[in-house]
Amino acid sequence: MGEDNNSMSAERASLFVYLTTEYANEYRAVMNLFTGPLLVDLSASEVAHQLLEHGVSLSVDEATNRCEQLRVWGNLVRGMRDARVPSVRDFLRSRSRYQASKLGGRVHRDVEAILAAGDGAQEVARELLGATVQVLDRIIARLDEPSPDAEALAGDVTTVFNNQRLFNESVRDFYAYLNAVLSRYDLVGDEYRRFKELLLEYIDLITADVSRHAPAIAARCDLLKPRVSQILEILDSLPLLIMPDGTPVDRLPGRSRADWDQLRDWYSEQDGRSGPETLRVAADQALRQLLANARRMLAAAGTGVSRRADLLKLAAWFDRSGDIDVHRLYAATFGAYPSRHLFGGPEEPGVRDGVNTSWWDATPIDVPISMRDRGDRTARGRSAAVPDPGKDQERLLRQAELEARDRQMAADELVAAGVLDGARVSPASRDLLLALLGLLLSKNQDLSRPVREADTDLDLEITAETVAGGRTVIHADDGVVLVHELRLTASRHSGQSVGRAGRTG
Structure with a gap:
């Protein structure tokens, strides 16, 4: 299966x-001929003649080579048509006719659309949200009819999902444009002001429309969720396209339950991040980046100031300079001089690099952050206050007191239970018992006689006595502890030891 997928990917x-x-x-000119009108069927000679009308001069042989190569790549397929030509040579040439393949035509149309698209912002189709609410209301009304009109229902379903696709694509293109502009370092002046107005006004408009219409769409999707099976059954009653070899065809959106689930999830906030929430997050990020650019432009010094004007002026100098002056200007601007180390004097500690040491091999110098980021040595901020350990000590003491109290309460609960078989205790008491029982079993390998394990701080003692076939069952709110062959008893610490006694603190 993996090899088949890789082969298909390579072919496409x-x-x-x-x-x-x-x-x-x-090649683009040839594909333009085949992807224009519907069902275009051309021979190489016809391709050469029509290209000449569009200003592209190709001989018939060259047109044949181009069409044949496109066929090898899968963009064109062979076409068949009866030819009426005046000569045998033209007949042989006319036998090789071509048509655009399904995927080849789709690729070329998408490529031409991308090449023709502008670099500016694309308007978001926000008006489709209100239209989607209306169409969903029509779908609900049609389903309530005794005999729903299948053709009208299919048209409404296709409209809903086409609206959703167009809205998603326009939103993605708009925010991609925002990201490209906000990442520019030279965004200053009037361009920044115009972009700020676009960002603040248009994003607020998009967010308001989404906030108003998204709950309505989500509510209608919830109403349609139990009726999706009815919708699919009505749509399946329409004539379906079936391939001769039995392979499935690509159906329009809205013809499967998964399509409706995706539509509902996009507008609903029940299953993770929804589409409206994603738009709000993207808007917040764009506004934060806008504020970051504003702070950069307002900075008084350092690398935060835009160097756009300086770089444009430098580019003009390069454009007016001759060959010799260009090299001198480059060296003066970017400090591209031969490397030369200068010693600071005898007081310089740890001198290991000489005047002939390359910068690549020299010892790195630690440059302070203030100098590296802002170009000055001015100290910023204020010294941190010395922390007061008294509050931490009080907090730790209070925490220790609470822990000791909880442990004492757990120990008192075990003592009150006495014989632990069948007793119900709290999880804390159960955990304390298991800790003492673990110490008891690790210290005592021979359990032929009763043994004890004590915690003198808690005044608690656990006695374990071997009972053939017996057991101790202890219940707690989060589970049951079952100890085989042992009878466990809790009591106050008596100060006497049977077996090997120990102490935990």
Whole structure:
């Protein structure tokens, strides 16, 4: 299965090869002919003739080579049509006719759309949210009819999911544009002001629309959730496209339960982060980055000041300089001089690098953060206050007192139970008993006679006596402890030891 998937991926990756070859413009022109009108069927000679009308000059042989190579890559497929030509040569050429393949045509249309798209912001299709609410209401009304109109229902379902797809794509493109602009370091001046207005006004408009319509869409999706099976049954009653070989066809969105679940999850906040919450988080990140750019522009010194004007001025100097002056200007601007070490004098400690030591091999110098980030040595901030250990001591003492009290209460509960078989104790008492029982068993290998384990701080003593076939069952709120062959008893510490006694603190 993995090899088949890799083979299919390699075959489909070849659909994009024509975009990066030496004759990419000619291949694009050829694909434009095949992906224009529907059911285009052309021979190589017809391709060459039509390309000439579009200003691309190719001989018939060159057009044949281009079409044949596109067929090898999978962008074109063979086409068949009866040919009426005046000569045998033209007949042989006309036998090789081509059509755009399904995936080849889709790839080319998407590529041309991307190449034709602008670099600016794309408007978000926020008006589709209100339309989606109305269409969902129509779907609910149609399902309440005695005999729902299957064709009308199919149109409404397709409209809902097409609206959702278009809205998602427009939102992703808009926030991708925001990210590209906000990451620019040279965003200053009027450009920053215009972008700030766009960000503050338009994002607030998008967020308001989503906040208003998302609960309504989520509520209608909840109403439709138990009726999805009815919707799918009605849609399946329409004529379906079935391939001759029995392979499934790509159905439109909304024809499966998974599509409806995804639509509901996008607007609902029950199953993790929803679409509206994601938009709010993206808006918060964009606003935080906008504020960071504002702080950078308002900084008085250091690397926070925009160097855009300086760099533009430097670029103008480079443009006006000759070959010799360009090298001198570059060396003066970027400090590209030969490396030379200068000693600070005899008081310099640990001198290991000489005047001929390369910068690559020299000992690194620790540059303070203030100098590295802001270009000055001015101390910022204030000295931290010396922490007062008294409060920590009080907190630790209080914590120790609470722990000691809890342990004493657990010990008193065990003593009150006495014989522990069938007793119900708290989890804390059960844990204390298990700790003492573990010490008892680790110290006493021979249990032929009663043995004890004591905690003198808690005034608690556990006695274990071997009973053939007996057991001790201790109940707690979070489980049951079962000890085989032993009878356990809790009592106050008597000060006497039977077997090997110990102490825990």
